[in-house]
Amino acid sequence: MLAASLAVNGVVLGSVLLMCSLGLTLIYGVGRIVNFAHGALFSLGAMAGVWLSGAGLPFWLTLILAPLGVGLVGVVLDWAILARIRHRPMVDSLLLTFGLALLITGVLYELGGRNVQILPVPSQLEGIVSVGGLTLPIYRIFVSLLAVALTAALLLFLRNSTWGLRVRAANDDPEMGACLGIDRGRLMHSVVGISAALAAAAGVAGAPIFTAFATVGDKILILAFMTVILGGLGSLRGAVVAAYAVGLIIVFGEGYFGGQLALMALFLLVMAMLIKWPRGFFGEGRTE
Amino acid sequence: MSDLAANPALERRASGRGLLIAGAALVAVAGALVPFWTTGAPFLLMLASQAVIAAILALSLDLLTGNTGLLSFGHAAWFGFGAYVAGLLAKLVTPEMLIVVPTTVIAACLVAAVTGAVLVRQIGKTFAILTLALSQIMFALVFVASDITGGEDGLQGVPVMTVLGQPVVQAQTWYWLLYGVLLAALAASLHIRRSPLGRAWLSIRENAERARFIGIDVNGLKLLAFVMSAGLGALAGALLALFNGAASPDLLSWFESGKILMFVVLGGVGTLVGPVLGGIVFTFAEHYVSSLTSAWLIYFGGLFILIVIVAPGGIFGVLGHAWRRMQGQGR
Numbered sequence: 001m002l003a004a005s006l007a008v009n010g011v012v013l014g015s016v017l018l019m020c021s022l023g024l025t026l027i028y029g030v031g032r033i034v035n036f037a038h039g040a041l042f043s044l045g046a047m048a049g050v051w052l053s054g055a056g057l058p059f060w061l062t063l064i065l066a067p068l069g070v071g072l073v074g075v076v077l078d079w080a081i082l083a084r085i086r087h088r089p090m091v092d093s094l095l096l097t098f099g100l101a102l103l104i105t106g107v108l109y110e111l112g113g114r115n116v117q118i119l120p121v122p123s124q125l126e127g128i129v130s131v132g133g134l135t136l137p138i139y140r141i142f143v144s145l146l147a148v149a150l151t152a153a154l155l156l157f158l159r160n161s162t163w164g165l166r167v168r169a170a171n172d173d174p175e176m177g178a179c180l181g182i183d184r185g186r187l188m189h190s191v192v193g194i195s196a197a198l199a200a201a202a203g204v205a206g207a208p209i210f211t212a213f214a215t216v217g218d219k220i221l222i223l224a225f226m227t228v229i230l231g232g233l234g235s236l237r238g239a240v241v242a243a244y245a246v247g248l249i250i251v252f253g254e255g256y257f258g259g260q261l262a263l264m265a266l267f268l269l270v271m272a273m274l275i276k277w278p279r280g281f282f283g284e285g286r287t288e
Numbered sequence: 289m290s291d292l293a294a295n296p297a298l299e300r301r302a303s304g305r306g307l308l309i310a311g312a313a314l315v316a317v318a319g320a321l322v323p324f325w326t327t328g329a330p331f332l333l334m335l336a337s338q339a340v341i342a343a344i345l346a347l348s349l350d351l352l353t354g355n356t357g358l359l360s361f362g363h364a365a366w367f368g369f370g371a372y373v374a375g376l377l378a379k380l381v382t383p384e385m386l387i388v389v390p391t392t393v394i395a396a397c398l399v400a401a402v403t404g405a406v407l408v409r410q411i412g413k414t415f416a417i418l419t420l421a422l423s424q425i426m427f428a429l430v431f432v433a434s435d436i437t438g439g440e441d442g443l444q445g446v447p448v449m450t451v452l453g454q455p456v457v458q459a460q461t462w463y464w465l466l467y468g469v470l471l472a473a474l475a476a477s478l479h480i481r482r483s484p485l486g487r488a489w490l491s492i493r494e495n496a497e498r499a500r501f502i503g504i505d506v507n508g509l510k511l512l513a514f515v516m517s518a519g520l521g522a523l524a525g526a527l528l529a530l531f532n533g534a535a536s537p538d539l540l541s542w543f544e545s546g547k548i549l550m551f552v553v554l555g556g557v558g559t560l561v562g563p564v565l566g567g568i569v570f571t572f573a574e575h576y577v578s579s580l581t582s583a584w585l586i587y588f589g590g591l592f593i594l595i596v597i598v599a600p601g602g603i604f605g606v607l608g609h610a611w612r613r614m615q616g617q618g619r
Contacts, residue, residue: 034413036361084597091359094416095553096596098361098546103589110583218542222424225417233414260428267421271406274414 004134006255007248012140012209013223014247015147019202020224021231021239022154023195029171029234030184030191032090033082036097038199039221040104045070045200046212047108050117059122066204067197074196078189086185105214113214119207143205150201151240154194158236167191171234222263223250226270232280241281304615312561320467323460333459339571340466341528346551346567347473347560348520354558355486356513357493358408361416362423363548366518368540369396369426370525375443375535376436383447385456389526396522400515408510420542427540442536449530462531469527470564473520477560489513493558547574550592555602562604569603 020042027035048066053059077100085092105113125139158164169177170184178184203217210216227246231238246266253262279285326333349363374392382388407418430437437443449456456462480486491499492506500506529535538544547570555566578584599606 028413034417081593081597088600090412091357091557092596092600094359094361094413095549096593098549099589099592099596101589102543102546102585102592106583106585106587106589109585222421226421229414229417258432260432263428264425267425270418270421271403274410274418275406278410 002255003252005136006251008134008136008140010248010251011144011244012247013251014244015144016202016206016210016220017224017227017247018151018240018243019147019198019205020220021227021243022151022236023198024224024228025231025234025236025239026167026191027195028228029236030167030174031082031086031093031188032174033093033097034090035192035195036094036221037077037100037104038195038224039215039217039219040101040108041070041074041196041199042203042206042217042220043108043113043212043214044073044104044217045203046119046207046210046216047111047113047117047203047214048200049204049207050119050212051111053119063201063204067201070200070203071193071197075189075193077196078192082188082192083185086188108214113212115213117212119204119212121208139208143209146205147202150198154198155236163190223247223266226266229270229285230273230280232282232285234286235280235282235284238280238282238285304611316471320464322467323463330459333463335572335575337459337463337466337531338528339568340463340470341524341531342551342567342571343564344466344470344473344527344567345521345524345548346555346563347470347477348517348524349548349552350555350558350560350563351477351520352513352517353552354560354563355481355489355493356510357412357496358510358514359412359416359549360419360517360545361549362419362421362542362545363517363521364540364542364544365419365423365426366396366400366521367525367528367544367548368423368430368535368537369399370522371529371535371539372430372437372443372525373522374526375446375529378446378449378530379443383450384453385449385451385530388449388530389523392526393519393523397515397519400518401511404511404514404518408507408514420545423540423542423545427537427542430537430540437537440537442534442538443529444534446529446533446535448533466527466531469523473523474560474564481560485509485512546592550588553592553595553602556604556608557602559602559604559608562602565604566602 020038024035024038027033027038045066048069049062052062052065057065081096081100082093085096121139125142128135128137129141130136158167166177166182166187169180170182170187174184199217202220203212206220207216210220223246224243227242228239230245231240231242249266249269250262253265257265273280277283322336323333326336345363345367348366349360352363353359370392373395374388377388377391403422407415407422410418431439434440451465456465481490488499488504488509491502491504492509496506525535525539528539551567551570552563553566554570555562555564557563574584574588577587581587595602601609
């Protein structure tokens with residue numbers, strides 16, 4: 001019984017991680033930037049959800065508007081800040097996104113993020129369902145389905161649209177892509193925008209479960225990093241599998257051994273992975 | 289400035305170097321005299337002591353990042369490790385500094401050698417992420433063992449330190465002790481930079497592949513830098529815990545790691561002297577800005593972004609550039 005409900009929670013956490021790590025993977029794939037500000041964007045999404053629903057907007061509208069807004073913030077950040085260091089060594093992008101994370105966290109602190117805020121579950125999604133003797137909270141199922149739907153939409157879009165073709169081309173071989181007329185700078189604006197929107201969607205959808213405060217995304221960021229390393233940096237399907245693996249490990253670890261030990265177990269697993277399979281589950285991650 | 293040795297223009301600048309050494313000596317002596325200026329302001333002396341600890345910490349990160357190019361986002365792991373281990377040793381075993389501090393540093397070096405063996409094999413970004421994760425694990429450990437570490441409340445009641453049985457209580461004595469450690473560490477680092485070991489490290493930073501081709505044991509030397517950096521970081525942590533008589537889990541937060549990185553970036557990565565200045569300047573600036581506004585994290589993050597975009601060499605890079613220009617004109 002405990003195992004079953006832990007499994008459900010693991011899937012929920014995995015789904016939230018999935019939305020964050022897909023964005024990380026895309027930004028890394030196209031821009032070769034490891035985005036340390038991704039957790040801050042998650043927090044921004046969660047806080048935006050609280051502000052919008054505090055302004056009286058219904059949950060559904062919040063769930064659409066907050067990611068849109070944060071996505072726009074992402075585009076602006078890329079255009080105004082990240083674009084300045086496109087040709088610098090990788091170290092600079094790590095430092096820069098780290099500074100961004102601090103800046104966003106600082107802004108959130110000033111806007112009420114010091115205290116834990118609650119985003120209520122919408123009334124339609126309250127309650128529980130019983131499936132074969134298991135009682136499942138409806139809202140958690142909804143979050144998982146939302147994550148799966150968004151992921152599927154993103155993957156289909158990547159596979160079938162011109163935009164997706166460009167992203168995949170820039171991911172595989174940036175120089176060749178540039179020769180074929182792909183404007184990597186502008187492509188990056190859209191990639192960062194979409195990734196930020198995904199992180200924010202995870203933040204809003206997760207807010208009724210994880211609550212909302214300025215640093216709510218920090219733990220998610222660490223876990224999302226572990227996810228992309230396990231899946232292989234730059235590998236989308238690796239990230240999908242790894243997100244659920246990490247979610248389950250963390251939740252089961254928390255259930256049986258306590259949360260901090262779970263984190264340590266995960267770290268050891270990641271270290272072991274890196275020794276044995278540095279390119280992730282599908283062997284397609286980058287090691288350069 | 290050590291780059292000069294490899295520079296054909298070295299002789300031209302010989303007089304400039306003499307001037308530099310004289311200037312550095314002057315600054316070092318001025319630093320030692322701080323307790324005499326602050327006789328009427330005990331708080332200022334305390335702040336100066338904190339700044340010296342921050343400088344040691346910044347230097348320890350620059351030993352890794354500046355020498356080998358490995359960027360650690362979790363350096364607070366060693367700072368906090370040192371603080372907690374030293375605090376616990378002092379509390380439970382003996383307050384004798386000459387036992388506590390070396391034991392702490394050795395413990396940190398051992399842990400760093402084991403974790404580092406895996407970490408230094410990683411390329412830049414994976415290394416950055418994993419060091420961040422490592423610091424989070426140390427952070428978690430404090431809460432796992434909260435019955436001995438005090439958990440959220442921090443480690444309290446670390447007894448007054450003794451050196452060879454003599455209790456160290458006076459603020460001035462503490463300051464000189466910390467300052468002596470800083471000078472010794474800085475001198476040692478500068479010396480290593482000039483030694484064959486330092487040269488080999490720099491070659492790894494510039495081009496690890498070529499370094500391997502000319503027969504340098506890249507991973508071994510990276511591990512050595514990692515262990516030394518962790519050891520000095522833990523030393524700074526140990527001194528802090530003994531100085532404050534307490535340690536808090538904040539020392540291990542990723543924000544603390546960011547601050548250490550900020551010292552180094554602000555001062556200029558790889559310049560050794562720059563991060564030391566960065567740590568001192570930043571500690572004072574942080575104190576005065578945070579007493580003016582609660583939103584200082586915004587300024588902090590903004591400054592970080594600005595420095596990375598506009599002046600990647602940090603203060604010391606900008607100053608060094610100006611200095612070289614002045615030299616160029618004088619010739």
